[in-house]
Amino acid sequence: MNKFSEIINIIRQNFNQPEDFIPLHAPTFNGNEKKYLNECIDSTFVSSVGKFVDRFEEEVAKYTGAIKAVVCVNGTNALHLALLLAGVERDDEVLTQALTFIATANAISYCGARPVFIDVDKDTLGLSPGKLEDWLTQNVEIRNQGAINKTTGKKIAACVPMHTFGHPCQIDEIISICNKYYIPVVEDAAESLGSYYNEIHTGTFGRIGVISFNGNKVMTTGGGGMLLFNNEELAHKAKHLTTQAKMPHKWEFMHDEIGYNYRMPNLNAALGLAQLEQIEGFLKAKRKLAENYKEEFKRLNVHFISEPVNSKSNYWLNAILLKDRNERDEFLKFTNEHGVMTRPVWELMNRLPMFSNAQCGDLSNAEWIADRLVNIPSSVILQ
Incomplete structure (x- = not known):
């Protein structure tokens, strides 16, 4: 089994969805x-x-x-x-x-x-x-x-x-x-x-x-x-x-x-x-999913984006970093073709035609991240 298939298996196991389509982030309506x-x-x-x-x-x-x-x-x-x-x-x-x-x-x-x-x-x-x-x-x-x-x-x-x-x-x-x-x-x-x-x-x-x-x-x-x-x-x-x-x-x-x-x-x-009224439950479920992802991706040597120091993140959209842009693009194609919605980070603003003439500082970190980051399914999973 290749790495991409293993990642898909991790996602499907967490969402208890062995075959159905898994969206990136769907709303949950279980309250009033x-x-x-x-x-x-x-x-x-x-x-x-x-x-x-x-x-x-x-x-x-x-x-x-x-x-x-x-x-x-x-x-x-x-x-x-x-x-x-x-x-x-x-x-x-x-x-x-x-x-x-x-x-x-x-x-x-x-x-x-x-x-x-x-x-x-x-x-x-x-x-x-x-x-x-x-x-x-x-x-x-x-x-x-x-x-x-x-x-x-x-x-x-x-x-x-x-x-x-x-x-x-x-x-x-x-x-x-x-x-x-x-x-x-x-x-x-x-x-x-x-x-x-x-x-x-x-x-x-x-x-x-x-x-x-x-x-x-x-x-x-x-x-x-x-x-x-x-x-x-x-x-x-x-x-x-x-x-x-x-x-x-x-x-x-x-x-x-x-x-x-x-x-x-x-x-x-x-x-x-x-x-x-339900937000604490939503946040608890999202943190549990993020913790599961973090542990399981560590085994695959895949870098999972965790909350920074001095912070408590809501883990709205979970993200991983891949080796380079080629691997990123291959992963996006493979996952979306196999019913698991993933997406790249947004195109950098200075690369869009309407902002192409904007003044910029050194953007080396943003460029590095844009080539590697992929968002993976992050919906609330209520037990």
């Missing part, structure tokens, strides 16, 4: 989802106003330790709004990692800003504090308490690190470095609900944090996102902007600035609340 959805429908409040929206925001804030949480229709919209609230304007520049999902770079573009791509660390898969500091030292000068790119003359208006696959990056170091340059940090925690760095929940370190509840996340609202705040005034501003910046009034339609229809419907919030 139908009950809450029926309540929502019976109330007729199925759009953006309703008790489930308020309760969902309150419970997520409580769970993560944020002072306030504001729901959005999806994580990308939440990230766009977070950047606007952080002060990003047209023609500004925003630092982020090249190894990320397209939403990170797209949200920067929605602001009319330009991304600058920095490398990641191999152990966290997230933005590298060392590479970030190197790039800032070489390329940025401080003028009037602002960071200015010496090459372009543009302001560096924000930094967006991402907790890749739920593994926390060294967010405290990143914030410390950015503070020296007066650069606010918007934390892309889209994939890391239930992950902790130094016993603090991800998404609560930066000025604003963003979570995603897409259908393939640890828990889902079907589609949805959330902004996390440690500043209540900023949270109120976010809520105002997500509701078309409409000023409170029983019947008048007055709007005091450009707003957005980024509101999460009550239906989605009802689903999310039921999912959140």
